Amino acid sequence: MVVVMSPDATPEDVARVVARVEGVGGEAFVSTGVVRTIIGLVGDIDSFHHLNLRTLPGVADVHRISDPYKLVSRQHHPDRSTVWVGPAGHQVPIGPGTFTLIAGPCAVETAEQTIETARMARSAGATILRGGAFKPRTSPYAFQGLGVAGLRILSSAREATGLPIVTEVVDARDVPVVAEHADMLQIGTRNMANFGLLQAVGEAGKPVLFKRGMTATIEEWLMAAEYIAQRGNLDVVLCERGIRTFEPATRNTLDISAVPVVQAASHLPVIVDPSHAAGRRDLVVPLSRAAIAVGADGVIVDVHPDPETALCDGPQALRGVELRELARAVRRLPPMVGRADAAGQVRA
Amino acid sequence: MVVVMSPDATPEDVARVVARVEGVGGEAFVSTGVVRTIIGLVGDIDSFHHLNLRTLPGVADVHRISDPYKLVSRQHHPDRSTVWVGPAGHQVPIGPGTFTLIAGPCAVETAEQTIETARMARSAGATILRGGAFKPRTSPYAFQGLGVAGLRILSSAREATGLPIVTEVVDARDVPVVAEHADMLQIGTRNMANFGLLQAVGEAGKPVLFKRGMTATIEEWLMAAEYIAQRGNLDVVLCERGIRTFEPATRNTLDISAVPVVQAASHLPVIVDPSHAAGRRDLVVPLSRAAIAVGADGVIVDVHPDPETALCDGPQALRGVELRELARAVRRLPPMVGRADAAGQVRA
Amino acid sequence: MVVVMSPDATPEDVARVVARVEGVGGEAFVSTGVVRTIIGLVGDIDSFHHLNLRTLPGVADVHRISDPYKLVSRQHHPDRSTVWVGPAGHQVPIGPGTFTLIAGPCAVETAEQTIETARMARSAGATILRGGAFKPRTSPYAFQGLGVAGLRILSSAREATGLPIVTEVVDARDVPVVAEHADMLQIGTRNMANFGLLQAVGEAGKPVLFKRGMTATIEEWLMAAEYIAQRGNLDVVLCERGIRTFEPATRNTLDISAVPVVQAASHLPVIVDPSHAAGRRDLVVPLSRAAIAVGADGVIVDVHPDPETALCDGPQALRGVELRELARAVRRLPPMVGRADAAGQVRA
Amino acid sequence: MVVVMSPDATPEDVARVVARVEGVGGEAFVSTGVVRTIIGLVGDIDSFHHLNLRTLPGVADVHRISDPYKLVSRQHHPDRSTVWVGPAGHQVPIGPGTFTLIAGPCAVETAEQTIETARMARSAGATILRGGAFKPRTSPYAFQGLGVAGLRILSSAREATGLPIVTEVVDARDVPVVAEHADMLQIGTRNMANFGLLQAVGEAGKPVLFKRGMTATIEEWLMAAEYIAQRGNLDVVLCERGIRTFEPATRNTLDISAVPVVQAASHLPVIVDPSHAAGRRDLVVPLSRAAIAVGADGVIVDVHPDPETALCDGPQALRGVELRELARAVRRLPPMVGRADAAGQVRA
Structure with a gap:
């Protein structure tokens, strides 16, 4: 997952996101840009969903970057089934x-x-x-x-x-x-x-x-x-x-x-x-x-x-x-x- | 309902539609145009649905012209409900x-x-x-x-x-x-x-x-x-x-x-x-x-x-x-x- | 911008993206996850567009994270116009x-x-x-x-x-x-x-x-x-x-x-x-x-x-x-x- | 064209539609149903468009029933072109x-x-x-x-x-x-x-x-x-x-x-x-x-x-x-x- 902060997000806003993510055992990588900061999340995606990161102050958007389905995905099952x-x-x-x-x-x-x-x-x-x-x-x-x-x-x-x-x-x-x-x-x-x-x-x-x-x-x-x-x-x-x-x-x-x-x-x-x-x-x-x-x-x-x-x-x-x-x-x-x-x- | 015949429909095609409609007790009004014939149906619309008129030879289209719902329609219940x-x-x-x-x-x-x-x-x-x-x-x-x-x-x-x-x-x-x-x-x-x-x-x-x-x-x-x-x-x-x-x-x-x-x-x-x-x-x-x-x-x-x-x-x-x-x-x-x-x- | 790498991207794939971004004067922040790596880009977004990052080996997706319009945006012009x-x-x-x-x-x-x-x-x-x-x-x-x-x-x-x-x-x-x-x-x-x-x-x-x-x-x-x-x-x-x-x-x-x-x-x-x-x-x-x-x-x-x-x-x-x-x-x-x-x- | 009258249209409403159609040289075939009357129009469709029939009192709907394009239509040009x-x-x-x-x-x-x-x-x-x-x-x-x-x-x-x-x-x-x-x-x-x-x-x-x-x-x-x-x-x-x-x-x-x-x-x-x-x-x-x-x-x-x-x-x-x-x-x-x-x- 990637969290995109608003241009007017404060350092406290960023710290709050990081703390939440770390609070459920995840890791957060902060990239500070000229106008915006983005935060990459690594860890158990299901636990991140419960954090409601999108509602935190200073958060502009949250992008999901892997398949939300598992058993039917080809990611871990590369051969097509009959x-x-x-x-x-x-x-x-x-x-x-x-x-x-x-x-x-x-x-x-x-x-x-x-x-x-x-x-x-x-x-x-x-x-x-x-x-x-x-x-x-x-x-x-x-x-x-x-x-x-x-x-x-x-x-x-x-x-x-x-x-x-x-x-x-x-x-x-x-x-x-x-x-x-x-x-x-x-x-x-x-x-x-x-x-x-x-x-x-x-x-x-x-x-x-x-x-x-x-x-x-x-x-x-x-x-x-x-x-x-x-x-x-x-x-x-x-x-x-x-x-x-x-x-x-x-x-x-x-x-x-x-x-x-x-x-x-x-x-x-x-x-x-x-x-x-x-x-x-x-x-x-x-x-x-x-x-x-x-x-x-x-x-x-x-x-x-x-x-x-x-x-x-x-x-x-x-x-x-x-x-x-x-x-x-x-x-x-x-x-x-x-x-x-x-x-x-x-x-x- | 209105049945629109194709430009190449024959008089037999028209007669077949009329016969089907009359066969379930409906009336059919035929309007013969320069390129097409149209047929207006009067009677019980539900009985017409079972005729599958759209599949008859020479039929180009069938238009429904009244509400398909009844109990929730305002047509027979003009006052709005509370x-x-x-x-x-x-x-x-x-x-x-x-x-x-x-x-x-x-x-x-x-x-x-x-x-x-x-x-x-x-x-x-x-x-x-x-x-x-x-x-x-x-x-x-x-x-x-x-x-x-x-x-x-x-x-x-x-x-x-x-x-x-x-x-x-x-x-x-x-x-x-x-x-x-x-x-x-x-x-x-x-x-x-x-x-x-x-x-x-x-x-x-x-x-x-x-x-x-x-x-x-x-x-x-x-x-x-x-x-x-x-x-x-x-x-x-x-x-x-x-x-x-x-x-x-x-x-x-x-x-x-x-x-x-x-x-x-x-x-x-x-x-x-x-x-x-x-x-x-x-x-x-x-x-x-x-x-x-x-x-x-x-x-x-x-x-x-x-x-x-x-x-x-x-x-x-x-x-x-x-x-x-x-x-x-x-x-x-x-x-x-x-x-x-x-x-x-x-x-x- | 955020570049999301495929699960099977190699370290060389990641390095290639970073090199391209740095080649036009941008900065690239790499976050290595369990299944995927994501790279946050900081710098001039127009120069990044010309890189065609989406076509590089190992790149799964590229997310844009700021407004693509400028003069009509409220971002730098907060008061509404008459x-x-x-x-x-x-x-x-x-x-x-x-x-x-x-x-x-x-x-x-x-x-x-x-x-x-x-x-x-x-x-x-x-x-x-x-x-x-x-x-x-x-x-x-x-x-x-x-x-x-x-x-x-x-x-x-x-x-x-x-x-x-x-x-x-x-x-x-x-x-x-x-x-x-x-x-x-x-x-x-x-x-x-x-x-x-x-x-x-x-x-x-x-x-x-x-x-x-x-x-x-x-x-x-x-x-x-x-x-x-x-x-x-x-x-x-x-x-x-x-x-x-x-x-x-x-x-x-x-x-x-x-x-x-x-x-x-x-x-x-x-x-x-x-x-x-x-x-x-x-x-x-x-x-x-x-x-x-x-x-x-x-x-x-x-x-x-x-x-x-x-x-x-x-x-x-x-x-x-x-x-x-x-x-x-x-x-x-x-x-x-x-x-x-x-x-x-x-x-x- | 087919004109569908509302359930509450009066005989005068129907007569007005017929008069308009005949006024531009068309023919109108009236089919009087139990709840609605429909009128089939025969003649020059372009002249009917200018009549604005849809806006007349008592008119519920107007259906077009032939192609609105001519030169590119297959109707009068059955062989496909190269x-x-x-x-x-x-x-x-x-x-x-x-x-x-x-x-x-x-x-x-x-x-x-x-x-x-x-x-x-x-x-x-x-x-x-x-x-x-x-x-x-x-x-x-x-x-x-x-x-x-x-x-x-x-x-x-x-x-x-x-x-x-x-x-x-x-x-x-x-x-x-x-x-x-x-x-x-x-x-x-x-x-x-x-x-x-x-x-x-x-x-x-x-x-x-x-x-x-x-x-x-x-x-x-x-x-x-x-x-x-x-x-x-x-x-x-x-x-x-x-x-x-x-x-x-x-x-x-x-x-x-x-x-x-x-x-x-x-x-x-x-x-x-x-x-x-x-x-x-x-x-x-x-x-x-x-x-x-x-x-x-x-x-x-x-x-x-x-x-x-x-x-x-x-x-x-x-x-x-x-x-x-x-x-x-x-x-x-x-x-x-x-x-x-x-x-x-x-x-x-």
Whole structure:
């Protein structure tokens, strides 16, 4: 940490900062400038936080200079991680050596629709099936999902196709029942800072797909992932899904740069959700190609056999024709950036 | 609703939209233009949502033209509401005729600090005491609040000063214990879209202080308030607390315009939190004056007898000197905009 | 400046930074931490910028710790400035002791409309007349202003009412002709970073009304004001006019906090434009009251005798009834925050 | 256009709107709903704008439903355009069939640095040389470019390498001298809405590289391009260079979705500037790969033989090693998305 004193700080002000820092066992290096004095702090950063240095007389600013997250940081864990998803003997990877396609309906509506979509997804090369049973919706008057009945439908789709399931959990009280059916728990964008829920999924013993808050900085997102990691669960896959900006042409602005930025800062895998970022079907394939090229570890897309009748986010769901175009990209592009096809990588 | 067809839509495309709308009992008025056709829909808007019109061939866009929220809208409830807070016989108002000062520590730390702060608040004209027992923090390594022990301290501060208590609840599982101690339940900015929590406080039988999500539009905020109202609780006070923008000089950007915008759209009271918006003590009094002048129904501010030692948000907490300046503004300015002092308005 | 080294920086990396700094006559104070080393720099900050320290091996980050602007900073000019506008003998103030109302049509359309609006403005207590002759418009198909003919109409309105004129200049080549007719030159939001234009108005010998770029940080805005000041013109009045955010309910989000933030950082006067910030007539009076209460040195508002026929921004122009409400606020509120009525402060 | 009436609009209010529309030769289709009436307008949209319908009694809202730009729109020009850059007989393309690499120094510093960089660029497959002679800088104390001397250096680099030159013009008064030396005129992000400058380059007879304003919507950007096109110049290449958001990890947020969005709306070519978007060297190659994959018509990157000594934006300039990595991507990826290498496409 670095403490910057105001131009009118007195020597007593400086001495007070030094005394506080030394009082908790830290060291303080004072650099006296022409107009300002700065003080470098060395020691346990957590103990410095409790000092409230920013409120002391003569203090103009306090800069933090190291990562505030630890378990998810790449600083002490330089190799990037692979997360394995699925039942023992049938696990599929998400990580640096492969490219993973996750596909399925935004919302589970019926067994037929779900199983048909799962088959479409598998033919396109998907190795994990997505599908929402509990849906957080902006309006209380919108379709909220089938709940436990939806989880059962997802289980039957897994039986029918062999694809492991990822599905969202929106309430800490639902974590046990969702973890019973799902192979991977999804935390959605609106719940990124729902810390009680994060702690609950951290203890559930299943890998987590952790979406970025639509208005969270990358640092806040990694800090929130730390809440999950702290409970002993490091099987966390980060998912960039677009951030809120002033641009109205897309539902959100896909922050494609977040992929390499996160990969430099954290060892966790990071994938992209182009469907929710764009909110427009015509952008999903181009953005998926961009995700592969930028180095993402996978994409997650909405698919629907008949988007016109979808109960949720129909305008962004891929139909058969776009899904085949995506399948071609997923086969051809990853080898250009040094990745294998995840479809062939099951861990027995 | 208005459906805008693409320039290349066929007569069949238009007929399909009309048929769908009529199929759910609506009426469709077709206006054929030189380059485009538009179709005005009349009938039950919820039934139209399920039609997924946006996904039909030839449809370019669909515009919604009435409020998506109902219970909190001013459309069918033109008079602005007053919410009464506190035990029967000692209730204080938040509403259009008065100006309410809510003050207290960001976090409850000790009984002494809380009671001393409550006395400072009462002397300054505050009629409600704020204080955090459950704290949602960006970092899992930061102080998370005292929990139930903090609630007990708040209860003792109420006994000592007579001020009703507002405190935050961050997890649906905690709603019963918080509602047992508090007079008003606060939903914080990170939980604005935690719909399970909103439904839980909607059933708790206590008024709710409902903060805007730091990146929520006003419409999303009112839609979220509808989740509380739907469970039968219309005693909701909205709180503007700053939104996330590109400007780094303040922690958030106080959206002062949100006050008159909300008052035009909703009958619910709306107050301002200048402490969390600015994150800087020197801005709290000027922004509180602005809140009074723009027509807010109250302000909520952080106060601390000794901000240097505060465990949470010390840099923004008012000390005695600023609190006295705020007290003067709260006495003198509201009458200039036609409001009485809330301090004299207890409902027996 | 503070240079933060990476955890893996070598002693040679540190030595290289120190050598560079000393090479331009600066001093470098090294603080060696457990995981990182930080280096505090003392000396001429401009010479440090040319060193490109951020690109040296082992450097993780460089923090600037003093204001990058000088002439407009309050650091060496602690008293807030008053800018006087108008012909010698009839100058009116904008500054800390008064509150100034600037009013007039968004665009000059006809002599009749302009003179009628000027009389409405004067009756309401305005001391300066605004009006656009050169209009920067988003669409090339929108009305672009009357140009020099508009300047002549403004001059006749000044003769008719005695009010000095402020009008926008959008092209450096037009500065001489605008300066010939106007008493104050306005730089609009789209031109905040048009540095050639800033330098031209800096040399024109007239005070400048300098609007914030709709997406500029406060620091960038003050840096841009420095371009004007550098050419010898310190008669600059800053104008907060709303910033671009994700909120669609208002045209822009009025950053009311910018007023006290700017007043703490710069000695220049700062006023507020609620008309362009909100883009809605019903918000102009509440936001003007908020501007007075927060401590602004004035407001500038659009007025039109018949907004339905306005060629520009009709929906936000005040009509007679709202202007009288604003006039009452401008008379009654400033004394509550220690300001005199600017209308009585002509400097002979 | 669609006019939405308020719930309390009277039949007279509706009749007034209809009369106005018919008064300028338009047709109005009235749809009377249960709570609201909507009116569809057919006819000349420009004439409707002058009606100020939004200000009429009973009008709640007015929706525009067709593109506000014409010459740059794809609506009447469905084939995407190719822009040719360079002297007759040596023109190189930017357009849908190829992928163009533009590279060079952010700022021209010396003849040696420029020519060395130009040779590096050419070896990497660049077909156009970029380099700044007139630099708009946020601070008046930063290096502002060599001006005309810099243009002469760029001309000599063209002679040495055969690469046509693109360079920025920041002031309408400089357009003739820049057009005399350059093969393509660049409009930078800060000048996107400097309409006088746009009109000047529209008349200069050279193709234009037109960067998006860092806070402009895509629609505003295309409207601004219309200013250039209106003066008879349709040789405009759009350049996405990142937008301002709340995320601090990158200098701006590259809006990669803007590429397919613009390609759907406009026939003009669109390229990407990953250097200025990210502001970090380590992101330039991954983002360039993403640009190719998403379907951009080219990229423009900063290169410097010795970034540590660069006078401008050193931290983002590619060195030899990264440039070779970029060259590989530019050779290998475009064929995967159906594009030829622009290097082989000179038009004699």
